[in-house]
Amino acid sequence: MGERPTLLIVGAGIAGLSAALAVARTGFNVVVCERATELTELGAGIQLSPNAGRVLAGLGLDNAIAEAAIEPVSIDIRNGTSGTLLASLPVREFRHRYGFPYRVIHRADLQSILVNAVRQTHGVSLILGATVADVLHRDDLYFVKLKGDRGEVITALGIVGADGVRSATRHRIDGARSPTPTGRTAWRTMIPLDNAPTSLPVGGVGLWLGPGAHLVHYPTAGGAAVNVVAIVEEDWDKPGWNTPGDYRWIAERFNTWTADVRAIVTAPTGWQKWAINTVDPEGPWSQEATTLIGDAAHAMVPFLAQGAAMAIEDAADLADCLSTHPGNVASAFAAYEAVRRPRVTRLWNAAKRAGERYHATGTTALLRNLALRAVGTRLTMTQNDWIYRWRPGPTIGDTTPTDAGRL
Numbered sequence: 001m002g003e004r005p006t007l008l009i010v011g012a013g014i015a016g017l018s019a020a021l022a023v024a025r026t027g028f029n030v031v032v033c034e035r036a037t038e039l040t041e042l043g044a045g046i047q048l049s050p051n052a053g054r055v056l057a058g059l060g061l062d063n064a065i066a067e068a069a070i071e072p073v074s075i076d077i078r079n080g081t082s083g084t085l086l087a088s089l090p091v092r093e094f095r096h097r098y099g100f101p102y103r104v105i106h107r108a109d110l111q112s113i114l115v116n117a118v119r120q121t122h123g124v125s126l127i128l129g130a131t132v133a134d135v136l137h138r139d140d141l142y143f144v145k146l147k148g149d150r151g152e153v154i155t156a157l158g159i160v161g162a163d164g165v166r167s168a169t170r171h172r173i174d175g176a177r178s179p180t181p182t183g184r185t186a187w188r189t190m191i192p193l194d195n196a197p198t199s200l201p202v203g204g205v206g207l208w209l210g211p212g213a214h215l216v217h218y219p220t221a222g223g224a225a226v227n228v229v230a231i232v233e234e235d236w237d238k239p240g241w242n243t244p245g246d247y248r249w250i251a252e253r254f255n256t257w258t259a260d261v262r263a264i265v266t267a268p269t270g271w272q273k274w275a276i277n278t279v280d281p282e283g284p285w286s287q288e289a290t291t292l293i294g295d296a297a298h299a300m301v302p303f304l305a306q307g308a309a310m311a312i313e314d315a316a317d318l319a320d321c322l323s324t325h326p327g328n329v330a331s332a333f334a335a336y337e338a339v340r341r342p343r344v345t346r347l348w349n350a351a352k353r354a355g356e357r358y359h360a361t362g363t364t365a366l367l368r369n370l371a372l373r374a375v376g377t378r379l380t381m382t383q384n385d386w387i388y389r390w391r392p393g394p395t396i397g398d399t400t401p402t403d404a405g406r407l
């Protein structure tokens with residue numbers, strides 16, 4: 001039997017690690033090159049919806065995720081300035097409606113589950129402190145030289161750029177779209193439960209909408225802390241997840257909001273901020289045997305909490321396309337791009353529209369609030385069915401219980 005060919009994945013974020021696990025099932029050896037010298041995730045949570053949960057379960061990670069994650073009772077949407085409850089989505093029902101729960105998890109927990117699985121998977125290696133210095137393409141093979149003293153060279157049949165919104169792999173693809181600043185920043189912090197305002201409901205996801213901003217909080221770290229994210233309109237654009245944010249600035253920004261929100265933003269002081277950039281999903285993602293996945297291909301605004309979910313779905317579809325195009329990585333990548341683009345573009349646009357609704361002012365905000373109260377939770381849930389009902393193909397396998405979808 002011949003040696004398994006190698007696929008190189010650049011970046012060990014959620015996209016790169018999920019893709020490594022998925023692609024390892026297709027007869028490839030996988031090398032993941034991560035520029036960071038150690039893998040540390042920022043102190044923040046992440047929402048994992050059923051479509052992402054299905055893929056992670058197919059990769060054998062459901063038990064580990066269930067152990068580390070929390071299944072919130074509801075998503076409670078409130079008017080951020082008056083405090084009025086506009087809608088309450090009973091997300092605990094997702095388990096029955098979609099066959100997989102809606103979960104929230106600490107990013108560090110998700111990362112260590114993925115990294116442990118990668119380290120235990122035959123044929124996958126993870127190299128830290130590894131940035132691509134040079135790529136030579138000859139006779140269907142890529143010779144990828146890594147930066148550093150050792151000048152290691154990896155020979156691969158294809159390259160998958162999972163290197164995030166400011167991807168360097170993108171420069172290998174003619175016409176690939178550059179990141180665009182949105183004029184919004186995400187401010188994040190974690191409040192230890194002991195320091196959380198007593199008024200803060202801790203069993204569910206709280207979503208507060210107001211003019212030009214919104215705030216989300218949910219339990220994380222096994223319930224020991226509350227993850228808080230505030231998205232505000234702010235003209236600031238620097239790379240990196242962890243620029244310290246001045247809590248006096250964010251407190252001032254929310255000082256006309258309801259007392260519960262003010263109590264949340266003034267409770268912690270360890271804010272970090274992140275400039276939100278997007279990447280237009282309509283641009284090309286692939287050229288020859290190089291492709292992009294996750295934020296590198298289609299970074300979106302975080303208003304539907306689906307960026308990582310799309311990266312995880314990308315991994316599943318990429319693996320399917322490699323399986324169905326044996327011996328031809330370039331056509332597998334072209335097929336992957338064709339399969340993914342319509343869904344990702346629909347989601348990308350839906351997230352953008354959600355942002356406009358969340359941050360609406362004046363009459364538009366009034367109409368939004370009336371609509372949320374009138375529409376009812378059942379219809380709001382139905383509107384999102386197309387997002388959460390997505391299922392992975394045969395390489396990952398769909399483990400949705402057969403009695404799901406009764407609600």
Ligand SMILES: Cc1cc2nc3c(=O)[nH]c(=O)nc-3n(C[C@H](O)[C@H](O)[C@H](O)COP(=O)(O)OP(=O)(O)OC[C@H]3O[C@@H](n4cnc5c(N)ncnc54)[C@H](O)[C@@H]3O)c2cc1C
Nearest residue numbers: 011013014015035047163164186294295305306307308309
């Ligand atoms: C405020 C906020 C909240 C969010 N909440 C949610 C949520 O609840 N649910 C959800 O599904 N999504 C959410 N998202 C989106 C989600 O965080 C991203 O879509 C997801 O993390 C993207 O993963 P990625 O692996 O594509 O990129 P990244 O996480 O950026 O990973 C890229 C990796 O590549 C490495 N790298 C970069 N360049 C190189 C290089 N040249 N060589 C080698 N390695 C390199 C980086 O060090 C990094 O490890 C949120 C986003 C924001 C901003």
